[in-house]
Amino acid sequence: MSTAIRVTDIARTFPVRVGLFSRPKLLRAVEDASFVLPSGGTFGLVGESxxxxxxxxxxVLGADEPTRGEVRFGDRVFGKEARDSDKRWRQRAVQAVLQDPFGSLDPQMNIGDIVLEPLRIQRRGFARDALERRLDELLAQVGLPAEFKRRRPGELSGGQRQRVAIARALVLEPEILVLDEPVSALDVSIQAQVLNLLKDLQDALGLSYLLISHDLAVVAFMSSHIGVLYLGRFMEQGTREDIVQRAAHPYTHALIAASEPDALDVKAIGGEIPSPLAPPAGCVFHTRCPSARDVCREDAPPVHWLSATHHVTCHFPLTSKA
Ligand SMILES: Nc1ncnc2c1ncn2[C@@H]1O[C@H](COP(=O)(O)OP(=O)(O)OP(=O)(O)O)[C@@H](O)[C@H]1O
Ligand code: SF4
Ligand SMILES: [Mg+2]
Known part of the structure; x- marks a missing residue:
């Protein structure tokens, strides 16, 4: 199977000043992250704020540069340097839908101009009637009536605005969509409609998705592959079935327990997330882990491969054989 995205050993640190006169400290936002998204699949990234x-x-979008590591799309490599032709390809082929359907659409523009704007930015010349046809086709694809093109964002509901954001992301005929919390600002009843639309578009257009959500239920519904992040590190990765049915990391278990419909408290994971400026020694999850033992406080855990698709970073994975 071909690969849409291959992320290898990505790290991103930010120098952060805690006090006015203190020296900057390094905040390790992402540490040695690797994952693969097969073409036509959805890689779901889940983790707390x-x-x-x-x-x-x-x-992945190219809106930020990693401190280390590389991102590949097929044979296009984005490491320390990238070819200009590959950068131009990424600007067209990798598009984003972000969380905030209120903030991301210009309130002064009408929906038609908002959807077509990426074509103008890329300076692609089209005849007026070709643009109109493309606009009508896109609005139909995202389930909005053609007359919406003359409305402004303020006249639309949150779900309708998110459909506009999706139409705009599709106008350049991308291959990959990065969906960062695409439904978390919407009512639960509307979330399912937008997620189903995204699934239909994926099938119809052969898109690959990198989906981000703090909500494991959303990620489990959408994803072929799932990665669980905690303090910038992957705790566990696998196919949807590996993670949903055979979770082996104590943190994944806690996320699953917190996402059960009858969970008493969505914050079922005890304790506070440690500061990323001072991550715990050993296993970064040890301050909240019910299975922690002495070794967890001292030694960073190794990666255990539980199958060809499933791996977990833990001294004591919760496997059925344990
Ligand atoms: N430009 C920046 N400068 C300094 N720190 C940053 C910057 N961007 C992100 N961070 C820090 O990096 C860490 C990861 O942030 P990030 O926004 O990637 O998390 P997230 O998982 O998307 O969270 P959320 O669910 O709240 O959106 C956080 O501690 C954040 O404060
Ligand atoms: S390494 Fe130890 S502290 Fe970390 S998740 Fe595994 S059991 Fe818990
Ligand atoms: Mg975020």
Whole structure:
């Protein structure tokens, strides 16, 4: 199977000043992250706030540069240097849909101009009637009536605005969409409609998705492959079935327990997330892990491969054989 995205050993640090006169400290937002998204699949990145999801998304999009590591799309390599032709390819072929359907659309523009704007930015000349046809086709694809093109974002509901954002992401005929919390600002009843639309578009257009959500239920519904991030590190990765049915990392278990419909408290994971400026020694999850033992406080855990598709970074993975 061909590969849409291959991320290898990506790290991103930010120098952060804690006090006015203190020396900057290095915040390790992402540490040695690697994953593969097969073409036509969806890689779901899940983790709590601050785990590094958006940082990884921006690096894949080219909106941020990694401190180390490389991103490949097929045989196009984005490492320390990238070819200009590959950068131009990425600007067209990798598009984003972000969380905020309120902030991301210019309130002064009408929907038609918003959807077609990426074509203008790329200076692609089209005849007026060809643009109109493309606009009508895109609005139909995202389930909006053609007359919406003359409305402004303020006249639309949150779900309709997110459909506009999706149409705009599709106008340049991308191959990959980066979806960063695409439904988390929407009512739960609307979330399912937008997720189903994204699935239909993926099938119809052969798209590959990098999907980001703090909500494991959203990620499990959409993804062929899942990676669980905590403090910028992958705790566990596998196919959807590996993660949903055979989770082996204590943090994944906690996320699953917190996402059960009858969970008493969505914050079922005890304790606070440590500061990313001072991550715990040993296993970064040890301060909250019910399975932690002495070795976890001292030694970083190794990667255990549980199958050809499933790996976990833990001294004591919770496998059924254990
Ligand atoms: N430009 C920046 N400068 C300094 N620190 C940053 C910057 N961008 C991100 N960070 C820090 O990097 C860490 C990861 O942030 P990121 O936005 O990737 O997390 P996230 O998983 O997307 O969180 P959320 O669910 O809240 O969106 C956080 O501690 C954040 O404060
Ligand atoms: S290495 Fe130890 S502390 Fe970390 S998740 Fe595994 S059991 Fe818990
Ligand atoms: Mg984010």
């Amino acid at each position: 601050g785990s590094g999801k958006s940082t990884l998304a921006k690096i």
